[in-house]
Amino acid sequence: MNESLFILKGTIVYSKNQSELEIYEKSYLVCNNGVVEGIYKTLPEHLEKHLVIDYKDAILMPGITDLHIHAPQYAFRGFGMDMELLDWLEAYTFPEENKYHSLEYAKKAYESFVKNMKHSVTTRACVFATVHEQSTVLLMDLLEQSGLCTYVGKVNMDRNCPDYLKEETDNSVQSTLTWLNKVKEKEYKNTKPILTPRFIPSCSDDLMRQLGEIQKEYNLSVQSHLSENPEEVTWVKELCPWSENYGDAYYQFGLFGDKEKEPCKTVMAHCIYSDKNEVELMKKQGVFVAHCPESNSNLSSGIAPIRMYLEQGLQVGLGSDVAGGTTENMFRAMAHAIQVSKLRWRLQDSRWKPLGMEEAFYMATKGGGAFFGKVGSLEPGYEFDVLVIDDAELNREQLSIKQRLERIIYLADDRHIKAKYVKGRKLF
């Protein structure tokens, strides 16, 4: 008997596409060697001898991908929400991130972060660390132990930040290489490095050029920020007068995606103020958008035109963006995505109709999951990332499956997770 084969029973839900759900009531979900083998209403004879875990009335859904989260900011989530981006970075973010030069501080803070991430609905995440190479490795160790699948980036910054965090350009490059080589030795199974220039304002042209070379040499994925705040966009124009737009400033250094270069990918957080050319470039390059609606409200940034991005065929996922966002609970990110899209429709641009729960669920699962390969669906061949959600406390009686899912998106949290699987491994 194949011991890496097991079966979960429950009501199965995943995104068929951006706007439709696939629902199988009281069915069998088969995991074979970490991958979805299939869904059956009645168990076929050849599978009858395998272990079946019956989750009864619970809902089985794909794990959630958080495409953008800052691990060192977790310690100050939920306060200091009274500023816009650039002031907020100076007042709260940089002083806190500075503490991570201490491995002792980092250990304590990252343990708390990883513990809560493990027990959240997130199964995959793209994570920013700090400029500190050693504490970044520490964070990766902890994430590897957790069983979550993550990309983690040591941050690069050599300008426009306080001296206590500013790297010399060559040191930033050297530290990145040291970090990459350490990570190589670790032979993590689920934890990968991702190149992480913080954003254009904090990286000189020289640094970006050298990071572009590292990207090529190591064939790395890339994460950064793009067009989040009007002042920031103006600033980038001043800093990179040679660039056509903010995205182009990354592109010119080879740090803005490349559709041909699978499996390495690029994800840019926010994309609120991307103009037509920037959107075209994102599409051409296969750049992922990490939509972070709560953060974009908290920092008074604005609302990204996500319906437009989806209709134009861009790759879009959701991010919690802690601590611009206050919580790692990605259900809230889904609810916020729907809510702000309605305000955008009402206040800014009625051409793009609001998002529905289907689109929010799609972005949080299959949309963002695509950054990790075949992830975020329960179709055969997808990696077996599964959340078992027990919504009994949410008065599910008499609701349709779709209504239950919608209520889960608005109201559920870690309390309602009965079990969590990543690549077929049960985390709890």
Add this chain to the structure above:
Amino acid sequence: MNESLFILKGTIVYSKNQSELEIYEKSYLVCNNGVVEGIYKTLPEHLEKHLVIDYKDAILMPGITDLHIHAPQYAFRGFGMDMELLDWLEAYTFPEENKYHSLEYAKKAYESFVKNMKHSVTTRACVFATVHEQSTVLLMDLLEQSGLCTYVGKVNMDRNCPDYLKEETDNSVQSTLTWLNKVKEKEYKNTKPILTPRFIPSCSDDLMRQLGEIQKEYNLSVQSHLSENPEEVTWVKELCPWSENYGDAYYQFGLFGDKEKEPCKTVMAHCIYSDKNEVELMKKQGVFVAHCPESNSNLSSGIAPIRMYLEQGLQVGLGSDVAGGTTENMFRAMAHAIQVSKLRWRLQDSRWKPLGMEEAFYMATKGGGAFFGKVGSLEPGYEFDVLVIDDAELNREQLSIKQRLERIIYLADDRHIKAKYVKGRKLF
């Protein structure tokens, strides 16, 4: 010894005014006969013999007032969020509210509602029931048993709703009188009737005129909806061509407040599209605004100019507006109030700066509490409504009290309530 005197110890926080907090670390909060007697850093000799409950590091704050919630809509909270107001009423609200003609259905649904309200952060609420007089009394019985303090209204509607809910004008009046007389006999301590014409579109001029008379005769408080949605506002103009604005349509029938007539008060939910004259009238009449930010996002209604209302001296509180809002957790209403005020500043009108946590906390406590009299503060003389919030799970170490409170607003829920007192009575 005075047995109605007891003392809580903990860190005490309340709103000094709209924009400032009053904070007493590790202090004694004295309750005498259901009212706050005082706060002491060191316990005075004459109080030393009384019972002291030491909540250690927990935060003691005033109970929260939910100025606008629909009890019969609790059963469908968190789904069907894909429509604007008028369509949403037809598709989801009216069919559900129709079920409350059955006392059996009402009992089950209202028990679930009241149970969750009791365990929420809400201590006071203005509650809509349905048109059904008997199930409204049932709801009031349950709320009275819960220990919460509430105003509850039997809804009036005699036009523009499905036949199955539509009352004949005279029946609506008669049923209201029957309901009021039944309630009188009940001699509730904490549960009061409030006159509740649903909104202008569902109440004929004749009905409104008669309700105005009932208001005078019974000296009742009034709750309704005002200027929530652009289509609704246009509709009211058509329905009441004689009125100067939507608020004036209530005013002409004597159902739009009266500053002289304490203690009866009027609260209007939403007030997003109130023009200058309507705002003037609200101010002149002492009408309370129930700001319901989550609902206003979910139904794509818009964002009310709350900073402007506060600066102009209007009385403003917060409402969950379940099921336009998805949750009875009023901390979320506070967070949403801040978040949407930032989007309003960014997208609509930069003259009014965003709300901070101080203003949100004020509206949820003292602002809305004022509808109930001396409620929503912990100053001497205020009714003793107290929440004991244990935020140990929210990594409170090294945070200031203000930071802890801000994190509580963004992240806490019923899990974090260690104890709850209403008028000095411990609910749990």
